Amino acid sequence: MLDILAITTPVFILIGLGFGAVRLGLFSKPDMRVLGTFVIRFALPAMLFQALSQRPFREVMNSGYLLAYALGSLAAMAATVLLARWVFKRSFRDSVVFGMGASLSNSAFIGLPVALQVLGPIATVAMALTMLVENLLMLPLVLILADSAGNRGASILRILRDIALNLLKNPMIIAIAIGFSFALTGIRLPQPLFKAIDMLSLASAAIALFVIGGNLAGSTVKGMGREVALVTGGKLLLHPLAVLLAVFLIPGISAELQAAAVFFACVPMFSIYAILGQKYGLEGLCSAVLVMATVVSFITISAFIWLVKVGGVIPGLG
Incomplete structure (x- = not known):
């Protein structure tokens, strides 16, 4: 157990x-946005490119992983939407926003630092595959459903166009595409350029975690207990369990990638959840969910690491 705490404690x-830095006034919320922008536009893309470009294409493109993670995410989203709609009597649009929180992980800022410590470099490959599922399937799906339910007057084609344009400008998606192309062709960068990319990638994990903490400062969960519990439970329990079941059912996934899929599923929801929730008038609830899920995930991430590495849930990994 001490070994597991040695992995998760530094992250938190x-x-x-x-x-603490934001609460004490050492940094401001705008400072966090600047640091987050650096991570998203430079450090994480560098890490993704470095990991993907150095492996054969057959190792970095795993269709079984993509299918399993997609099925697990869809199952978690559907279950949360149904619970919110029929048990909590929320509108379909609100229910979809709840499902978004239960099925989209903070794979870059929290999932990767944990998975790297447990699994090593293969974690970056898994994160790239996870991001493909999240950005090409899950996020477009929930935005289409939420916008359609809200009767905002935007056609599905227009929503898809806007999503596609945003993806084409996303530095991490661009890095994944270039990394895959280097893996496919076998091209290698000159050593000085590769070294610069390596130095950038080393900065990603620590700054990303620092930014997560800064963004949580000032948020509260008062008065929203039932809904917060629903989305938090959906994200930290339903999502990893659904992905765990899926990776067992889909063949062709190594033990390391099976574990990585579970790790990425059991981290809190992505950090822009509250920003997207603002579009539907749910920014307060989404912020509260993000705080609670991040705090509780210390327990759930540790538990899943124990189940995988000590409990023998995934054979061949320990």
Whole structure:
């Protein structure tokens, strides 16, 4: 158990450091946006490119992983939407926003630092595959459903066009595409350029965790207990369990990638959840969910690591 805490505790210490820095006035919320922009536009794309470009294409493109993670995410989203709609009596649009929180992970800022410590470099490959599922399937799906339910006057084709344009400008998606092309062709960068990319990639994990903590400062969960519990439970319990079942049912996924899929599913929802929730008038609830899920995930991530590495849930990994 101490070995597991040695993996998860540093992650949450860095999150706490960012939280404390903002609460004490050492950094401001705008400072967090600047640091987050650096991570998203430079450090994480560098890490993704570095990991993908150095492996054969057959190792970095795993269709079984993509299918399993997609099925698990869809199942978690559907279950949360149904619970919110029929048990909590929320509108379909609100229910879809709840389902978004239960099925889209903070794979880059929290999932990757944890998975790297447990699984090593293969974690970056898994993150790239996870991001493909999230950005090409899950996020477009929930936005289409939420916007359609809200009667905002935008056609599905227009929504898809806007999503596609945003994806084409997303530095991490661009890095994944270039990394895949290098893996497919076998091209290698000159050593000085590769070294610069390596230095950028080393900065990603610590700064990303610091930013997560800073962004949580000032948020509260008062008065929203039932809904917060629903989305938090959907994300930290339903999502990883659904992905765990899917990776067992889909053949062709190595033990390391099976574990990585579970790790990425059991981290909290993505950090822009509250920003997207603002579009539908749910920014307060989404912020509260993000706080609660991040705090509780210390327990759930540790539990899943124990189940995988000590409990023998995934044979061949331990």
